Structures are given as C-alpha cells and as structure tokens.
Amino acid sequence: MIVVVSESASAHDKEMIRIYLRDRGFVIREQTLGEDEIIGASGKGVADIRELSLLPGVMRVAATSKPYELASRETKGEDTIVTVGKEGFVKIGGSRITIIAGPCAVESKEQIMETAAHVRESGGVILRGGAFKPRTSPYAFQGLGMQGLEYMKAAGEAFGLPIVTEVVSPELALRMKDLTDMFQIGARNMQNFELLKKVGSLGMPVLLKRGPSATIEEWLLSAEYLLASGTKDVILCERGIRTFETYTRNTLDISAIPVVKALSHLPVIVDPSHAVGIRAKVAPAALAAIAAGADGLTVEVHPRPGEALSDGPQSLYPEQFERLMRDIEALAPVVGKELLRTPRPGAVPRGLVPPVWTAGEDAGGAPPAELPAAFSGESGAFAEQALMRIFGEEAPRLGVPSFRAVFDAVLDGTAGFGVMPVENSLAGSIHENYDLFLRYPDIAIVGELKLRIVHCLIGDEKASLENISIVRSHPQGFAQCREFLDKHPNWQLEACNDTATAVASIAREGATKVAAIAGEAAAKAHGLKVLRTGIETNPLNYTRFVIISRRNGGKVPAPPGLDLDKPNKASMVFSVSDEPGSLFACLKILSERGINLSKLESRPIQGRPWEYLFYVDVSIPHTEAAFEEAVVELRTKTRDFHFLGSYRASL
Ligand code: PEP
Numbered sequence: 001m002i003v004v005v006s007e008s009a010s011a012h013d014k015e016m017i018r019i020y021l022r023d024r025g026f027v028i029r030e031q032t033l034g035e036d037e038i039i040g041a042s043g044k045g046v047a048d049i050r051e052l053s054l055l056p057g058v059m060r061v062a063a064t065s066k067p068y069e070l071a072s073r074e075t076k077g078e079d080t081i082v083t084v085g086k087e088g089f090v091k092i093g094g095s096r097i098t099i100i101a102g103p104c105a106v107e108s109k110e111q112i113m114e115t116a117a118h119v120r121e122s123g124g125v126i127l128r129g130g131a132f133k134p135r136t137s138p139y140a141f142q143g144l145g146m147q148g149l150e151y152m153k154a155a156g157e158a159f160g161l162p163i164v165t166e167v168v169s170p171e172l173a174l175r176m177k178d179l180t181d182m183f184q185i186g187a188r189n190m191q192n193f194e195l196l197k198k199v200g201s202l203g204m205p206v207l208l209k210r211g212p213s214a215t216i217e218e219w220l221l222s223a224e225y226l227l228a229s230g231t232k233d234v235i236l237c238e239r240g241i242r243t244f245e246t247y248t249r250n251t252l253d254i255s256a257i258p259v260v261k262a263l264s265h266l267p268v269i270v271d272p273s274h275a276v277g278i279r280a281k282v283a284p285a286a287l288a289a290i291a292a293g294a295d296g297l298t299v300e301v302h303p304r305p306g307e308a309l310s311d312g313p314q315s316l317y318p319e320q321f322e323r324l325m326r327d328i329e330a331l332a333p334v335v336g337k338e339l340l341r342t343p344r345p346g347a348v349p350r351g352l353v354p355p356v357w358t359a360g361e362d363a364g365g366a367p368p369a370e371l372p373a374a375f376s377g378e379s380g381a382f383a384e385q386a387l388m389r390i391f392g393e394e395a396p397r398l399g400v401p402s403f404r405a406v407f408d409a410v411l412d413g414t415a416g417f418g419v420m421p422v423e424n425s426l427a428g429s430i431h432e433n434y435d436l437f438l439r440y441p442d443i444a445i446v447g448e449l450k451l452r453i454v455h456c457l458i459g460d461e462k463a464s465l466e467n468i469s470i471v472r473s474h475p476q477g478f479a480q481c482r483e484f485l486d487k488h489p490n491w492q493l494e495a496c497n498d499t500a501t502a503v504a505s506i507a508r509e510g511a512t513k514v515a516a517i518a519g520e521a522a523a524k525a526h527g528l529k530v531l532r533t534g535i536e537t538n539p540l541n542y543t544r545f546v547i548i549s550r551r552n553g554g555k556v557p558a559p560p561g562l563d564l565d566k567p568n569k570a571s572m573v574f575s576v577s578d579e580p581g582s583l584f585a586c587l588k589i590l591s592e593r594g595i596n597l598s599k600l601e602s603r604p605i606q607g608r609p610w611e612y613l614f615y616v617d618v619s620i621p622h623t624e625a626a627f628e629e630a631v632v633e634l635r636t637k638t639r640d641f642h643f644l645g646s647y648r649a650s651l
Pocket residue numbers: 104130134166185186187188209239271274
C-alpha cells in the first residue's frame with residue numbers, strides 16, 4: 001500500500017499514520033518522490049483503505065498488492081488441476097477441456113438417468129443437476145431435495161460420471177457431502193460467506209459461480225474464502241453478469257476468462273446456458289469461451305427441453321449437445337488443448353486386440369500405472385506435450401535419445417506405453433518411424449493424438465533478434481518456419497535431433513548468439529526466453545502422434561484415459577504381388593464393405609529395390625464384423641501383412 005502524505009501534514013499527523021499502519025501489521029518505509037512524501041506499507045497487514053484515506057495528513061492511498069493470496073498466481077505459478085470423483089481420471093485445468101452437462105434440475109429418476117445416458121454418449125465427463133434450486137420466484141419448482149440428490153448419485157454411478165450439484169445452506173452441505181463429488185456454489189450465493197466457510201472446510205472440490213453483479217476481485221475473494229477454509233480445489237465459473245442489455249438473460253463476460261487466468265492459478269470454466277438463456281445462442285457462446293481459454297464448460301441439456309420444470313428455453317436437445325461436443329473437439333487443438341474423454345469401464349478394444357497385460361507373473365489388465373510412458377527427446381519436446389495430453393501432467397514419463405529407443409523401452413517393459421510422431425500436416429509422414437513398426441512386430445498402435453505445433457524462436461535472457469547468428473532446430477522446425485527464416489538470410493542453420501535438444505544445448509552453453517526453434521514448453525523447461533512466437537509459416541500445423549504398446553501374445557492393453565471400447569480407425573501395412581490389379585483387388589475388399597480409406601501411401605521395401613509396401617489407414621465401420629472379415633481376406637490377398645493396431649481416431 002502506498003500513502004501519499006499531503007504537503008500540509010504536521011509531524012503529529014505523520015506519526016499517527018505510521019502508528020495506524022504498524023498497529024495493523026504493516027512494515028513501513030518512507031521516501032520522497034519528486035515533491036511527494038510517501039509512506040510505503042508492506043507485509044501481511046490488513047487495513048481499510050477508506051478509513052486510512054480519512055486520516056489527517058493523507059492525500060491519497062493506493063493499494064499495491066492483491067487482497068487475495070491463496071487464489072493468486074503470484075502465490076502459485078502453475079495451474080491448479082482439480083480431480084473430481086473417485087476414479088481419478090476426471091480432471092479440470094491444465095491442458096484439457098472438461099465438459100460438465102446435465103439438466104438444470106433433477107426432476108425424476110427416469111429424467112436424470114436418460115439425461116446421463118446422453119451426456120455420457122456424447123462425451124461429457126461430469127453430470128450436473130440441481131436438487132435444491134434457488135429460484136427467483138418462491139412459487140417456481142424448488143427441486144426434489146435429498147431425494148433428487150439420491151437419484152443423481154445413482155445416475156452418476158450407472159454411467160461412470162462424477163456429479164456436481166448446488167448446495168444452498170451450511171446445514172445441507174454436511175448432509176450432501178457423501179452423495180456428491182463436487183459442490184456448486186450458485187451465483188446468488190457467491191457472497192454467502194458462512195456457506196463458503198462451511199463448504200470450504202469439507203475439503204472437497206467446489207465449483208464457484210460468479211455472482212451476477214460481482215466484480216472479478218469480489219469473485220476471487222470468495223474463492224479465497226473457500227481456500228482459506230480448507231479446500232485446495234476451487235473451480236471458477238463465469239456464468240454471465242448483469243448489464244444494461246436485456247436481449248440475453250445475462251451478458252457473458254468473455255474477457256473475464258483471460259483476465260482471471262492471469263490473476264489466478266485456479267481453473268476457469270464457463271456456463272453458457274445461464275449466461276445467454278436462449279438455446280440457439282448457447283453453442284456460439286460455448287465455443288467463444290473455449291477459444292478464449294476456458295478450461296471447460298457446464299451446459300444444460302434435457303431430453304425434452306419443452307417439458308423441463310426449469311430453464312427449458314436454455315437447455316440443449318441431446319443432438320445439439322452432441323454437435324457442440326464435436327465442434328469443441330475440433331477447436332481444442334487450435335487453443336493447444338485436448339477434450340477430456342472418459343474411458344468406458346473395463347474398455348475392451350473390440351475384435352483384434354483385446355487388452356491383456358502379462359508381465360512376468362502379473363497377468364491381466366494394463367501395465368502397472370507406475371511404469372512411465374516413453375517419448376523421444378528432452379523435456380519440453382512436442383512429443384512430451386503429446387504424452388502429457390494423453391496421460392496427464394502428473395504421469396511418469398521417460399525421455400529417451402531416439403525414436404528407436406522408444407520402441408525398445410516399450411518392448412523391454414521399461415515403459416508401459418510410448419508416444420511417437422508419425423505424420424505432420426505440412427511435411428507428411430515420418431517414414432523412419434513407420435518403418436520401426438515392421439522391425440518391432442510385437443508393438444501395436446493403441447491410440448492417436450493430433451497436436452497443434454506452434455513454433456517459437458527461443459534464446460538466452462540476454463539474446464535479441466539483432467545479435468543472433470546461429471539457429472538450431474530439427475530440420476522439420478526449419479522447414480515449417482521457412483518464411484520467417486527467409487527474412488534473416490544471414491542466420492546459419494544447425495540441425496539437431498529434435499527441437500527440445502536444440503533448446504537444451506543453448507541453456508547448457510549459455511550462448512547468447514544462438515537461438516532455437518521449438519515449442520514454448522521447451523523454453524520454460526530450460527529456463528530460456530521466447531524471442532518470437534508463432535513463427536511457423538502456416539498456422540494450421542499439426543503433428544499426429546500414435547501411442548504404442550507391447551502386444552502380449554497378440555494382445556495389447558488399453559492406455560488409461562483413452563476410450564478403446566469402440567475403435568474407429570485401424571492402421572496396417574502390406575505389400576502385393578507384382579501383377580496387374582493386385583493393389584486394386586485389396587482396395588476392392590475394403591470398398592465392397594463400405595470401409596473408408598483415409599490414407600494410402602507407398603514406401604520402398606528396404607533391400608528389395610523397386611518393391612513397395614503400402615501403408616493404409618481405414619475407418620472402421622459400425623458393422624465391425626464386416627471389418628474383421630475384410631482383414632481376414634486382406635491377409636490372404638497380400639504379402640507381408642502387418643496389422644499395426646485399431647484405436648480411436650483423434651479429430
Ligand atoms: C445452475 O447452474 O443451476 C444455476 C442456478 O446457475 P446460477 O447459480 O449461475 O444462476
């Protein structure tokens with residue numbers, strides 16, 4: 001806090017100001033700045049600025065620190081990631097987008113069960129629903145109370161969805177705590193401090209809605225109440241504020257998202273339903289929220305909105321919710337995130353590769369969770385980013401020096417899974433990695449992920465664009481930033497094994513005239529500065545990574561967090577005899593069964609000049625039997641047939 005003392009202040013006035021501040025726990029330091037005499041107050045003191053302003057001799061008072069501490073980014077730099085539910089895979093925050101959906105209110109057991117089924121089917125991961133409804137009118141439907149919560153719990157359990165529900169009083173918080181996975185504090189109760197203290201003291205995750213007329217600071221102070229009372233897990237929810245505009249129910253404050261993400265480490269989600277209040281406007285507002293950096297959404301969905309007992313006009317039909325989920329999935333990589341999906345319980349990839357892990361004496365299930373997933377490169381590599389997107393930020397991981405070493409680590413059981421780049425949207429297939437599959441027939445593809453690649457020019461703290469003479473990166477990094485590099489013809493380019501290795505070498509050498517082209521995460525991991533961001537020529541720059549695993553007796557395990565229940569894509573490699581129509585005969589097997597070919601590429605067979613292998617990706621149709629038949633027939637019509645794996649395609 002800074003107190004500017006007025007020119008007319010007496011020695012006694014100044015002494016009274018000092019005493020006032022010291023009594024309230026501040027440490028003070030005085031100095032003159034130009035004409036002004038200033039008393040600076042720091043430390044953990046608490047004072048009422050208005051009261052201080054009224055003291056004789058005070059000209060002006062300015063706050064210099066934030067009134068909230070536990071919620072502040074200054075206190076905790078990294079993002080808080082909140083786990084919801086006992087299973088542990090539903091998380092909010094970090095690099096994922098988490099979708100909460102369900103009706104405004106629980107109306108009956110059938111209604112919440114039916115809605116939960118739709119939510120689950122479309123990819124929502126948390127079920128919402130009010131059992132206690134704070135309604136503007138006392139005559140409106142008030143919710144089913146504890147009975148409604150019992151129905152919600154049953155629906156959540158039936159469909160593998162953790163639940164969130166609103167709590168309206170401290171007494172109810174205690175009665176509800178064993179029935180819900182997360183509490184919601186409604187907009188109207190954001191400043192009900194007794195409620196905040198009680199709910200915070202239970203130590204469970206809390207979704208805190210922003211009050212309709214609350215400033216961002218007031219909202220963060222309410223979060224501070226929860227954090228100070230005992231919970232670490234608070235999610236902030238922007239749900240529209242009161243403005244002069246009456247067309248929409250409230251005004252969605254999109255700008256609050258980047259503002260709060262900078263001020264606080266807590267996850268920020270958006271409720272587009274209560275913000276706009278009109279069904280047709282929910283999806284555009286939802287997508288805008290994701291584009292602005294929201295960590296997720298809470299959306300109202302009802303199987304028959306026309307019959308809803310509350311908020312029908314803003315509730316989405318299940319088909320609209322499904323469409324919104326698909327759009328979010330497509331948008332997620334643009335903002336550098338991944339839509340979180342719930343694996344189906346006991347997920348069994350159908351058909352060819354059921355999940356069984358038999359390492360030594362342990363038979364069945366997936367590889368032990370403590371086994372790391374392997375990637376090639378140093379910390380901050382794009383492959384590590386992809387790995388964290390798939391397995392979570394906290395997952396154990398192992399950086400190895402080459403792509404081949406990733407296969408080795410998975411094969412010898414040092415790693416449970418591996419993450420490999422196989423294709424870039426601009427530069428095409430990474431053939432050396434594809435070829436590894438042929439040398440490692442015991443390794444299978446079990447999943448894929450597409451990661452948007454944003455390149456940065458990275459250098460030492462003291463480096464600047466003007467004094468750089470050498471740039472290091474992977475050749476792909478140079479190729480993807482060609483236009484930017486062309487503007488600096490004097491720079492000498494040095495190729496490295498991968499982009500993060502280039503960054504690490506600069507950090508090791510402390511070089512100030514060398515820069516690297518790599519991702520922002522590599523700069524962070526090695527304590528270097530981003531000199532320029534977004535230097536890739538084409539912003540639509542994506543790399544496709546595959547997740548690999550070891551087959552045990554022809555079977556592969558399902559990676560945790562990935563939905564392998566219904567694989568919709570498969571990859572295979574084969575060669576054909578050198579005679580007319582042999583490739584055509586293979587493709588005919590697929591086309592006759594309505595199987596879509598999404599990729600076909602030929603590669604020379606090493607050691608057999610002018611003979612080729614075909615790399616084929618196909619979409620698995622709903623009629624899986626037809627697909628299995630096609631594979632059986634392909635085996636008979638081809639040579640060197642390798643089935644690389646079946647998995648869920650990433651958009
Ligand atoms: C709700 O989410 O059901 C609700 C009542 O929202 P809000 O508190 O934001 O009005």
